[in-house]
Amino acid sequence: MEKLKFEVDINAPAGTVWATMLDDATYREWTSAFSETGSFYEGDWNAGSEIRFLGPDGEGSVGGMIATVEECRPNEFVSLRYLGQIVRGVDDTTSDAAQEFIGAHENYSFTEADGVTKVEVEVESVEDWAAMLNETWPVALAKLKDLAEARA
Numbered sequence: 001m002e003k004l005k006f007e008v009d010i011n012a013p014a015g016t017v018w019a020t021m022l023d024d025a026t027y028r029e030w031t032s033a034f035s036e037t038g039s040f041y042e043g044d045w046n047a048g049s050e051i052r053f054l055g056p057d058g059e060g061s062v063g064g065m066i067a068t069v070e071e072c073r074p075n076e077f078v079s080l081r082y083l084g085q086i087v088r089g090v091d092d093t094t095s096d097a098a099q100e101f102i103g104a105h106e107n108y109s110f111t112e113a114d115g116v117t118k119v120e121v122e123v124e125s126v127e128d129w130a131a132m133l134n135e136t137w138p139v140a141l142a143k144l145k146d147l148a149e150a151r152a
Helices: 014-022 024-033 096-101 127-151
Strands: 002-010 040-043 050-056 062-073 077-087 090-092 105-113 116-125
Touching (some): 014 024, 014 105, 014 116, 014 127, 024 127, 050 077, 077 096
Antiparallel strands (some): 002 116, 040 050, 077 090, 077 105, 105 116
């Protein structure tokens, strides 16, 4: 696994940035960087909860990832651990493709100083996805910045 790191400074309080990043409506907006056809989640961000990241798969079905929220400290930190993927609407935790990233983490940290919140994202990625993530995370964080600053 390769560990990727991304960050952005947002001129807004941590609570505003947190809400903008994780609320359903604005989540759909900033994550459009990852899927032009739409991205959303089912579940919640509470520690111990299962959360499913979903979107159209291009074949008329739903695809995505399954994770558990390992830790959640509102306005400060959230940690996800991947449990599997969703392929053509079906949970997959046993294929070779799913096994490659099961157990990988995605962590979001929020640090506020003088009204500016630094968002740091750490993603454990398989090599095949690293190039795509290196391209899309900066775009997604720029969208998050615009949305949060407009709400502040």
